Amino acid sequence: MTKKSDVKEQAKDILEETLDREAVIVLARISEEMQLLFKAHPEPLREEVERIVTGFFLENGKSEQFIDDWIKTSEEYSCARGLSELDQPKAMLSDLGVFRFMSFLKDKGLTDDQITIVLTGAVEQAASDHQGE
Numbered sequence: 001m002t003k004k005s006d007v008k009e010q011a012k013d014i015l016e017e018t019l020d021r022e023a024v025i026v027l028a029r030i031s032e033e034m035q036l037l038f039k040a041h042p043e044p045l046r047e048e049v050e051r052i053v054t055g056f057f058l059e060n061g062k063s064e065q066f067i068d069d070w071i072k073t074s075e076e077y078s079c080a081r082g083l084s085e086l087d088q089p090k091a092m093l094s095d096l097g098v099f100r101f102m103s104f105l106k107d108k109g110l111t112d113d114q115i116t117i118v119l120t121g122a123v124e125q126a127a128s129d130h131q132g133e
Contacts, residue, residue: 011121014114023108030104034097041093049089053096070099 057067074095078088
């Protein structure tokens with residue numbers, strides 16, 4: 001149990017040390033946007049998620065090749081995790097959220113190790129928040 005809180009504390013320390021107030025607001029906005037997407041599409045169809053993902057990446061200047069590769073990689077990752085076809089669109093939407101967080105943190109200069117700790121801490125926080133409901 002101690003290890004879990006250690007990761008959450010490490011994640012918090014990393015964010016406090018490396019991000020300014022504006023960056024924290026951006027992360028919160030990403031989180032809110034993703035929550036709204038999940039609320040709007042609680043059981044999304046693959047076509048819906050592909051449209052959402054494509055729109056997001058096109059707005060951010062990514063090429064069609066990048067988008068196709070990203071969708072294919074997300075799909076392969078879902079299959080590797082053993083998810084059913086029905087659960088894959090939700091997982092792809094979740095992958096978009098993780099990608100957005102990771103990209104933002106990378107742009108802010110965090111190392112891959114720091115990003116891993118932050119994401120692990122966020123997952124553990126979300127799991128403990130969910131258990132508390």
